[in-house]
Amino acid sequence: MSASVEPVPARRGRPGYDREQVLAVAVGLFNEQGYDATSVADLAQRLGLTKSALYHHFDSKEQLLALALDEALSGLEGVLDAPSPDADPAARLAAVLRGAVLVLVDRLPYVTLLLRVRGNSDVERAALERRRAFDHRVTALVADAQRAGSVRADVDGAVVTRLVFGMVNSIVEWYRPDGSVDRERLAHDVVTVALDGMRTR
Amino acid sequence: MSASVEPVPARRGRPGYDREQVLAVAVGLFNEQGYDATSVADLAQRLGLTKSALYHHFDSKEQLLALALDEALSGLEGVLDAPSPDADPAARLAAVLRGAVLVLVDRLPYVTLLLRVRGNSDVERAALERRRAFDHRVTALVADAQRAGSVRADVDGAVVTRLVFGMVNSIVEWYRPDGSVDRERLAHDVVTVALDGMRTR
DNA sequence: GTCTATAAATGGATAGAC
DNA sequence: GTCTATCCATTTATAGAC
Numbered sequence: 001m002s003a004s005v006e007p008v009p010a011r012r013g014r015p016g017y018d019r020e021q022v023l024a025v026a027v028g029l030f031n032e033q034g035y036d037a038t039s040v041a042d043l044a045q046r047l048g049l050t051k052s053a054l055y056h057h058f059d060s061k062e063q064l065l066a067l068a069l070d071e072a073l074s075g076l077e078g079v080l081d082a083p084s085p086d087a088d089p090a091a092r093l094a095a096v097l098r099g100a101v102l103v104l105v106d107r108l109p110y111v112t113l114l115l116r117v118r119g120n121s122d123v124e125r126a127a128l129e130r131r132r133a134f135d136h137r138v139t140a141l142v143a144d145a146q147r148a149g150s151v152r153a154d155v156d157g158a159v160v161t162r163l164v165f166g167m168v169n170s171i172v173e174w175y176r177p178d179g180s181v182d183r184e185r186l187a188h189d190v191v192t193v194a195l196d197g198m199r200t201r
Numbered sequence: 202m203s204a205s206v207e208p209v210p211a212r213r214g215r216p217g218y219d220r221e222q223v224l225a226v227a228v229g230l231f232n233e234q235g236y237d238a239t240s241v242a243d244l245a246q247r248l249g250l251t252k253s254a255l256y257h258h259f260d261s262k263e264q265l266l267a268l269a270l271d272e273a274l275s276g277l278e279g280v281l282d283a284p285s286p287d288a289d290p291a292a293r294l295a296a297v298l299r300g301a302v303l304v305l306v307d308r309l310p311y312v313t314l315l316l317r318v319r320g321n322s323d324v325e326r327a328a329l330e331r332r333r334a335f336d337h338r339v340t341a342l343v344a345d346a347q348r349a350g351s352v353r354a355d356v357d358g359a360v361v362t363r364l365v366f367g368m369v370n371s372i373v374e375w376y377r378p379d380g381s382v383d384r385e386r387l388a389h390d391v392v393t394v395a396l397d398g399m400r401t402r
Numbered sequence: 403g404t405c406t407a408t409a410a411a412t413g414g415a416t417a418g419a420c
Numbered sequence: 421g422t423c424t425a426t427c428c429a430t431t432t433a434t435a436g437a438c
Contacts, residue, residue: 017421036238037321040414053422055415090400116317120238142399152401155390159382160399163391166371167364174363181360189356190364197398198343198361199291200353240431254404256433 017047022057026064027109035065035113036120062123065113069127072114075103077130080137090150093141094191100168101187105175112172138165164194218248223258227265228310236266236314237321263324266314270328273315276304278331281338291351294342295392301369302388306376313373339366365395 017025025047029038040061044051058064079099084092104111114131117124142161145151151160168190175186218226226248230239241262245252259265280300285293305312315332318325343362346352352361369391376387 032319033321034235034237034319036235037319039412041412049421050423051414052416052424056421059415061414118233118235118238120234150401151399152393155393155399156382159387159390160394162371162375163368163394164399166374167368170363170367170371173367181357186360189360192353192356193361193364193398195398195400197394197396198352198356198365199396200351241433242431250403251405252433253406253435257403262432 017049017057019057022047022054023064023067024109027068027113030065030068031109031112031116034116062121066123066127068110068113069117069123072107072110073127073130073134075107075111076100076134079103080134088150089141089145089148093145093151094195096138096141097164097168097191097194098187100165101171101190102183104168104171105177105183105186108172108175108177115169115172135161135165167194218250218258220258223248223255224265224268225310228269228314231266231269232310232313232317235317263322267324267328269311269314270318270324273308273311274328274331274335276308276312277301277335280304281335289351290342290346290349294346294352295396297339297342298365298369298392298395299388301366302372302391303384305369305372306378306384306387309373309376309378316370316373336362336366368395 026038026043029043029046032038033042040051040054044054047054079096082099084095086092086095114127117127117131119125119128139158139161142151143157146153146157151157171186171190175181177183227239227244230244230247233239234243241252241255245255248255280297283296283300285296287293287296315328318328320326320329340359340362343352344358347354347358352358372387372391376382378384
């Protein structure tokens with residue numbers, strides 16, 4: 001490979017976005033206003049471009065949505081696919097909880113968008129389907145932990161799973177990477193509260 | 202008061218919806234598709250009316266949103282305004298948690314809609330402002346409980362509050378009144394998991 | 403209280419010049 | 421890679437008949 005003359009596609013003159021930059025800005029706007037409430041004109045305005053210039057970067061508004069949702073889903077699926085050193089269901093569960101928080105924080109805008117999808121189109125329905133598959137795998141993990149005696153059995157396993165992952169998912173509503181809570185601290189706090197609750201003992 | 206001849210505004214011929222019925226159907230549709238993705242034509246179709254007939258019932262699509270959001274907010278505010286017999290912050294907190302779950306379940310569609318509002322208009326921003334006020338009052342309650350030693354102090358009070366109410370709010374994502382989980386049972390489970398966590402001891 | 407018809411604006415998306 | 425100009429479907433909302 002010979003040395004490249006242009007270190008990075010040098011910016012000169014007009015903005016000159018690439019697809020990933022456009023996607024990042026689009027997702028930010030979708031999260032601010034909602035996907036449906038965001039027009040391609042809104043996006044063009046935020047980028048300082050015209051609509052036509054935008055359509056040079058992607059085929060449709062929905063394609064941007066599909067790319068963003070895949071970014072979120074692949075991250076979450078990675079948490080479950082990661083080989084676990086533990087056979088102990090309780091340890092696996094704690095690792096998955098922690099991993100989910102970290103993915104959520106690291107891909108915050110993408111996961112935020114995912115969690116707001118309602119199934120309004122084929123793209124959205126496909127994403128919901130992948131999400132459901134993820135949820136089922138987690139529910140199975142909680143059921144394992146219940147059988148092993150490490151998760152309370154006086155509450156339905158599916159209900160605990162939903163409550164605890166509802167807690168995790170709610171992080172997108174308020175967490176800001178530039179805020180005072182760092183990602184490791186947050187992951188630790190979530191695992192603590194999920195496992196042992198808020199009450200002192 | 203003399204006996205009414207017509208027990209209930211009798212239905213005869215055309216549907217003849219009143220405002221509340223229209224509102225209920227509208228909120229259901231907003232929750233299915235999203236407020237922005239739902240057109241007045243969609244709503245008219247679901248009601249079996251024309252758009253024009255609908256505009257006889259309300260002034261604008263946004264007025265429906267405002268009415269729905271007030272229904273949710275007044276319910277939640279009622280939980281905090283309810284006079285508490287206890288001075289103990291821990292007991293007050295448990296009562297608020299339980300009350301919030303019950304309001305959420307009893308006004309499920311309205312609270313669902315509220316929790317999805319992003320601040321896209323004056324109506325939405327006013328609702329977010331009322332929600333923030335509610336959150337602040339709850340956070341203050343948790344801080345009281347921490348000072349009293351009944352809530353763990355090794356996690357930031359504002360973070361615990363957000364996590365636990367995130368858990369409560371996430372109920373709208375899956376709870377169905379006709380399902381297998383009844384409201385009292387759910388409220389009990391939420392208080393249990395929020396206070397003591399999912400882990401066995 | 404519901405209808406048909408239509409206004410006025412905005413939506414996503416494309417054509418073709420530079 | 422961005423522009424101006426435009427297409428056509430759909431949107432919120434209104435006018436006026438029954």
